[in-house]
Amino acid sequence: MRRRLYFMLPDVRNTRQMVNDLLLARIEDQHIHVLAKDGVPLEGLHEASILQKTDIAHGAETGLAVGGAIGIFAGLAAILFPPAGVSLELVTILIAALIGAAFGAWVSSMIASGIPNSRLKTFEQGIAQGRILMMVDVPISRVDEIRKLIASVHPEASPGGMEPTIPAFP
Template identity: 40%
Template sequence: MRKRIYWLLPNLDSAKRTMDELLLARITERHIHFVAAEGADMTGLHAANFLQTSDLVQAAQTGMLIGAGIGAAAGVAVAYELASTAAPAAVAIAMAGIGAVLGTWASSMIGSSTPSRRLRRFEAALEKGEYLLIVDVPRTRVTEIEALLESNHPEGHFEGLEPNVPAFP
């Protein structure tokens, strides 16, 4: 299980040094992500992808739940109308599955084009030219990595800790 640390850095040089130090501290590149304003120089940094910068995952999860609920309700209504059906529960379950798939698909289309709600609070800093570091670290190393960042980068500042890192992004 990992925790996600958010850290704001003032410029590209500071971000590059931080990236190198995290790699030396044996944090793999796939767990280090940087976000900057559109068009900012990201040379030497591992840029965050759309899974970290959009609401795709959250939207898909919500769509799945809502779609399954609506599908199950529709399945119950259809099964009630078709009273002669031998397995009304199977109709409701099948309709819930279809609703979950359609809800996931529709919501993920919207979520992929929506900026992440988790990163909204950093918009002003990013527009000023700062770089946001998102690093996912094992729970046992959170204190160590925070201490490393604090001691080596007084120009940056800690912006929070997310207790549960999503499995995919």
């Protein structure tokens, strides 16, 4: 399991230096992402992915739950009020729930792909002013070590908090 640490940095030069220090501390490059306003040159840095920039994951979770619930009710309605001449089994509820959950997750994630990540709302002003947000995913056992390293080597980096858990797949 990993935790995501957030840091605001004043410019690209300081960001590159901090990335180099994190690499020397054996934080893999794939676990360091940056987010800046449009037009800021980020060559050589890993820009945040669409999963990190938008609310896709939250939208998919919400759509999965709501779509599944609607599917259950639709399946129940189909069993209680079946079409003429059709005999439906209880498995209809399961099938309707699965279809509803899949459809809900898909539709919600498409809608949420256009919405900025709500977890990054506190950093919007700094990014708009030209600062750079760095997201570092570190193993739980190394959180304090990395925080201390960055505080001692990069006083210009403003700590922005920590996200409780990061799933293994993104």
